[in-house]
Amino acid sequence: MALLLIRRLTGLVLTLLGVSLLIFAVMNLLPGDPAAIMLGTSASPDTLAALHEVLGLNRSLPLRFMQWLTAALTGNFGQSYTYGVPVSTLIAERLAVTVPLALMAIGLSLALALPLGVLGAARCNGFIDHLSGFVSRLFIAIPGFWTGLLLILFLAASHPIFPAGGFPGWQAGVWPAIKALVLPALALGLPQAGILIRVTRAAVLEVLNEDFVRTARAKGLPKHVALWRHAVPNALVPVVTMLGLQFTFLIAGAVLVENVFNLSGLGRLAYQALSQRDIITMQAVVLLFAWLTLLVNFLVDLMHLRLDPRLKTSMGLTQ
Structure with missing residues (x-):
């Protein structure tokens, strides 16, 4: 019974990791720039670049995924773009x-x-x-x-x-x-x-x-x-x-x-x-x-x- 539980828990963890990677990839492949949506179409390129820096959107996708997953495991899902409060x-x-x-x-x-x-x-x-x-x-x-x-x-x-x-x-x-x-x-x-x-x-x-x-x-x-x-x-x-x-x-x-x-x-x-x-x-x-x-x-x-x-x-x- 203990061996079965270990196998199921291992499968659960690996599945969670795979699902998390898939969700992150799909969400970040959606069209549109979150910073542009937040600032509007009249925002200057410098303002957009500054917001990209604040939101971490200028980092590589693998790095952003690891940072996001590590924080999510501790219950920190980041700050909502729309509501301005912790997710x-x-x-x-x-x-x-x-x-x-x-x-x-x-x-x-x-x-x-x-x-x-x-x-x-x-x-x-x-x-x-x-x-x-x-x-x-x-x-x-x-x-x-x-x-x-x-x-x-x-x-x-x-x-x-x-x-x-x-x-x-x-x-x-x-x-x-x-x-x-x-x-x-x-x-x-x-x-x-x-x-x-x-x-x-x-x-x-x-x-x-x-x-x-x-x-x-x-x-x-x-x-x-x-x-x-x-x-x-x-x-x-x-x-x-x-x-x-x-x-x-x-x-x-x-x-x-x-x-x-x-x-x-x-x-x-x-x-x-x-x-x-x-x-x-x-x-x-x-x-x-x-x-x-x-x-x-x-x-x-x-x-x-x-x-x-x-x-x-x-x-x-x-x-």
């Missing part, structure tokens, strides 16, 4: 919105998908199965931003139960902050729940057809006990994999919903940095997305070993 400060402020929003959306997705998927598989071709299939297709078909607009119309404008947008900050209190995230979490979580319902149903249905489940039933084990004690735990590997993919998507791909609800999250920060040619901020945000994706995948791999001990045997980790 780490911007990211910390946006993470306080994006991470709770993603966790709430994942929690909602799991709370809906697990019972509907499991019961749909247990009663295959029955009423609940058809109902879960209909709900799944409905959630997948409706885009998140459109769901958000409908939620604002019915639960904020017509019936002011939740705020229509904005985020008061955690300093305003836990309940006001959570209340502001409920509608965007619904808009983000419902499409993901539709996908997860289908994955859960397929996984549980496959396990229910395994010999060990049929043997347990033949020995007199009640159907619900065989389902929840034997079938569901053995069907969690694809469900956990999908949850990992959904979490990284919700962290990086929530820009449309964040714009609908006027939330200052990481997705919106990335969009603003790209439109304003703020390379330093864009590099840091994309790098954070990549690091989070790789870290979540690494944790999912470890959870696979925990959920399915047969994987240890197949990898030669047991005697």
Whole structure:
């Protein structure tokens, strides 16, 4: 097990290094001069040269990459060209919105998908199965931003139960902050729940057809006990994999919903940095997305070993 962990950690570090190099190269090959964008088209060549010196844009790309990566490993992502503040400060402020929003959306997705998927598989071709299939297709078909607009119309404008947008900050209190995230979490979580319902149903249905489940039933084990004690735990590997993919998507791909609800999250920060040619901020945000994706995948791999001990045997980790 320790050897596997070392191999996975080594692969993670090398992948992070390769991704960091790719992100830096792509960001610095984008057309346009950040200094010219900051100073405007009327800036003199001497002023541009001076700003290039201040920003370090006159150094070689390998040197700039090493300096940037070394500083990033310590949490120093540089100074934002547009906002004039440390990029780490911007990211910390946006993470306080994006991470709770993603966790709430994942929690909602799991709370809906697990019972509907499991019961749909247990009663295959029955009423609940058809109902879960209909709900799944409905959630997948409706885009998140459109769901958000409908939620604002019915639960904020017509019936002011939740705020229509904005985020008061955690300093305003836990309940006001959570209340502001409920509608965007619904808009983000419902499409993901539709996908997860289908994955859960397929996984549980496959396990229910395994010999060990049929043997347990033949020995007199009640159907619900065989389902929840034997079938569901053995069907969690694809469900956990999908949850990992959904979490990284919700962290990086929530820009449309964040714009609908006027939330200052990481997705919106990335969009603003790209439109304003703020390379330093864009590099840091994309790098954070990549690091989070790789870290979540690494944790999912470890959870696979925990959920399915047969994987240890197949990898030669047991005697």
